[in-house]
Amino acid sequence: MKALFFAILFILEISVVYSQAPWLLQSPLPTDQSLTRNYFLDANTGYVVGNNGTVIYTSNGGSLWEKRESGVTNGLLSVYFVSPTTGWCAGEGVIIKTTNGGINWQTQLSDPNLYVNSVYFINENKGWAAGRFGKLYSTENGGSNWILNSFDSTAFLTSIHFTDSMNGFIAGGQSDQRTLFLRTSNGGSTWIPETDFYGIIMSIDFDTPDSGWLVTHRGYIRYTSDGGNTWNIRTSVSANGYTYISFSTLLKGFVLAWDRLYTTTDGGLTWSIQYVQDLLSFNTPFSINYLDENSACMFGDGGIIFKTTNGGVNWNSQTNGPQSLFSTYFIDNKTGWAVGELGQILHTTDGGINWFKQISGMNDNFHSVYFTSINTGYIASVGRILKTSNSGLNWFVVYSDSTSVTASISFPNSSTGYAAGYDGKIIKTTNAGLTWLPLNSNVPHHFLCVDFISSEIGWVAGTGGIILHTTNGGINWTSQNSGTQVFVHSLFFLSDLVGYASDYEILKTTNGGENWYHTTPVPGSAGVLRIHFLNADLGYASCLNGLVYKTTNGGVNWSSGFIGLYYHLNSLFFTSPDTGWVVGSRGVIYKTTNGGTTTTIHSVSSNIPEKFFLHQNYPNPFNPTTRIKYELTTSEHITLKIYDVLGKQIAELVNTKQNAGAYEIEFDASNLPSGIYFYTLKTDNFSETRRMIVLK
Numbered sequence: 001m002k003a004l005f006f007a008i009l010f011i012l013e014i015s016v017v018y019s020q021a022p023w024l025l026q027s028p029l030p031t032d033q034s035l036t037r038n039y040f041l042d043a044n045t046g047y048v049v050g051n052n053g054t055v056i057y058t059s060n061g062g063s064l065w066e067k068r069e070s071g072v073t074n075g076l077l078s079v080y081f082v083s084p085t086t087g088w089c090a091g092e093g094v095i096i097k098t099t100n101g102g103i104n105w106q107t108q109l110s111d112p113n114l115y116v117n118s119v120y121f122i123n124e125n126k127g128w129a130a131g132r133f134g135k136l137y138s139t140e141n142g143g144s145n146w147i148l149n150s151f152d153s154t155a156f157l158t159s160i161h162f163t164d165s166m167n168g169f170i171a172g173g174q175s176d177q178r179t180l181f182l183r184t185s186n187g188g189s190t191w192i193p194e195t196d197f198y199g200i201i202m203s204i205d206f207d208t209p210d211s212g213w214l215v216t217h218r219g220y221i222r223y224t225s226d227g228g229n230t231w232n233i234r235t236s237v238s239a240n241g242y243t244y245i246s247f248s249t250l251l252k253g254f255v256l257a258w259d260r261l262y263t264t265t266d267g268g269l270t271w272s273i274q275y276v277q278d279l280l281s282f283n284t285p286f287s288i289n290y291l292d293e294n295s296a297c298m299f300g301d302g303g304i305i306f307k308t309t310n311g312g313v314n315w316n317s318q319t320n321g322p323q324s325l326f327s328t329y330f331i332d333n334k335t336g337w338a339v340g341e342l343g344q345i346l347h348t349t350d351g352g353i354n355w356f357k358q359i360s361g362m363n364d365n366f367h368s369v370y371f372t373s374i375n376t377g378y379i380a381s382v383g384r385i386l387k388t389s390n391s392g393l394n395w396f397v398v399y400s401d402s403t404s405v406t407a408s409i410s411f412p413n414s415s416t417g418y419a420a421g422y423d424g425k426i427i428k429t430t431n432a433g434l435t436w437l438p439l440n441s442n443v444p445h446h447f448l449c450v451d452f453i454s455s456e457i458g459w460v461a462g463t464g465g466i467i468l469h470t471t472n473g474g475i476n477w478t479s480q481n482s483g484t485q486v487f488v489h490s491l492f493f494l495s496d497l498v499g500y501a502s503d504y505e506i507l508k509t510t511n512g513g514e515n516w517y518h519t520t521p522v523p524g525s526a527g528v529l530r531i532h533f534l535n536a537d538l539g540y541a542s543c544l545n546g547l548v549y550k551t552t553n554g555g556v557n558w559s560s561g562f563i564g565l566y567y568h569l570n571s572l573f574f575t576s577p578d579t580g581w582v583v584g585s586r587g588v589i590y591k592t593t594n595g596g597t598t599t600t601i602h603s604v605s606s607n608i609p610e611k612f613f614l615h616q617n618y619p620n621p622f623n624p625t626t627r628i629k630y631e632l633t634t635s636e637h638i639t640l641k642i643y644d645v646l647g648k649q650i651a652e653l654v655n656t657k658q659n660a661g662a663y664e665i666e667f668d669a670s671n672l673p674s675g676i677y678f679y680t681l682k683t684d685n686f687s688e689t690r691r692m693i694v695l696k
Contacts, residue, residue, distance in 0.1 A: 173200025215242035
């Protein structure tokens with residue numbers, strides 16, 4: 001009877017539901033989440049943690065990074081490893097542990113009132129976790145059990161550090177911004193308050209058991225040469241306060257101060273400032289760590305990772321961020337470009353799996369990119385237009401005017417192009433950009449967008465709700481009443497009659513712009529920045545608030561999909577009804593292969609199968625939906641993709657890590673013609689393909 005009871009329990013497990021995200025991050029990799037703290041076991045092996053349960057790992061000194069699934073979505077604020085396999089992460093409401101190098105994580109402590117800023121272990125068994133509300137947790141068995149020891153409930157504990165198994169420090173502050181600094185000399189059995197150092201201690205670092213540094217939020221750096229018995233003020237050079245300190249030797253060190261990086265080569269007697277804000281593009285660095293005497297990595301807001309190999313003289317980004325991206329354009333499902341701040345040009349030839357930087361030779365902000373063929377493309381920037389004839393390997397200036405900003409560019413054919421910008425500027429080329437002639441708009445407005453459907457018919461729009469229309473190649477322009485007084489950011493016309501514009505909401509015309517009206521319901525707070533339509537019914541809009549809106553009935557109704565509230569999604573481009581990209585602030589690039597729709601994946605069994613297996617879809621043939629079932633013997637990152645008979649990828653149903661078990665997903669072929677298609681399941685060690693038939 002007991003056996004039957006457990007069998008029934010197992011059968012009832014089959015209704016677990018998972019979701020495949022409608023948009024997948026392509027850049028910056030390995031993550032776009034803010035990175036808070038790091039720990040390096042040696043010059044090559046390191047871990048970094050951050051928002052939304054982010055854990056990333058390097059085995060080559062930070063040149064390449066891979067994401068490790070933590071299994072939690074909590075913000076992680078601290079990480080510590082005692083060996084290459086055993087480590088802990090802690091943060092907002094959680095402490096987790098791994099015993100296989102971050103491949104799998106086990107939750108050891110979960111409490112919504114838990115907020116750990118620092119976790120530290122002196123061996124595989126004994127450790128501490130400290131955080132807000134004066135809470136200090138300790139463990140003697142590797143975290144299987146944690147014991148709470150509370151100090152002042154108004155205290156804020158920021159850092160733990162031990163110089164050996166017996167001597168350690170806990171640092172932080174109190175509600176009145178006085179120092180909280182505790183010391184133990186008996187392995188944490190008792191903690192003795194130390195001197196008030198005037199301010200909250202933000203970070204501690206020891207280079208040797210005797211030599212250590214600490215920094216405070218009030219801008220003080222203190223140094224000890226006797227293991228913490230005495231602490232002397234080394235210097236105070238930042239009125240903004242310090243957040244993190246790291247030394248490689250007794251002489252060489254870094255200090256972070258929100259938007260600045262200070263370096264010393266004389267043990268902190270003197271410090272030189274590096275203004276890294278231009279480098280970081282307004283992303284705040286949170287932690288830094290020496291790998292050896294001259295090499296270090298810096299981590300922070302928006303997933304930024306920078307590395308130096310010459311003591312901080314030069315820093316190189318290890319990701320494609322953090323410069324914001326303003327425009328993207330694709331020739332086909334594989335080949336595309338994205339451009340943005342400080343001369344950033346990114347190029348992909350595999351649908352965004354890999355993005356490579358192209359050299360522009362400029363630090364201008366690039367506002368718009370447009371390609372007329374796989375080889376020939378144009379970029380509009382501050383007072384310049386750049387052209388390439390070899391897919392972006394080389395770029396050269398074909399137009400220059402230092403007095404104005406060129407904001408948008410459009411080519412209705414390979415020879416004829418238009419560009420619009422500030423102060424009413426409109427220019428035109430009829431020889432593929434070799435020469436550009438000015439057109440008279442007769443208005444002083446700043447134009448932000450231009451769209452031409454032929455060499456003669458087009459529109460420009462911009463500040464103050466201005467929209468101008470021409471039917472003779474820009475010789476004459478007619479002002480149209482948009483009905484709005486705010487910026488018009490984007491134009492997209494499907495024909496000489498039907499078009500759309502964004503004024504933070506979405507405007508539509510069905511008579512060439514003589515009349516415009518707001519479609520509904522797109523809230524103005526969404527801040528629509530760019531519009532793209534595939535046909536008369538299907539269109540998308542990207543927004544300031546991290547949303548992408550979709551319509552399937554020509555703008556009568558719009559539904560939204562979430563990407564991230566802290567992103568401005570500046571541009572989007574679709575090459576098919578299902579496949580598209582959106583780019584935005586902090587250098588983010590997201591891709592969808594299902595039209596931005598969340599795909600539901602059903603876990604039909606948690607029992608571990610005997611082998612990997614891809615089942616035949618059912619029903620087959622089908623119209624328009626079918627179900628595909630597959631089985632995994634281990635936890636794997638998998639992909640499930642649909643291809644046509646020519647091998648062209650049609651859809652990506654799954655692209656995520658899943659635990660061992662059996663899964664089932666529904667595939668909708670409403671947008672596909674009748675024919676033979678193939679679906680392929682891939683993991684690192686397994687691949688299988690089956691055939692299916694769409695019959696309409």
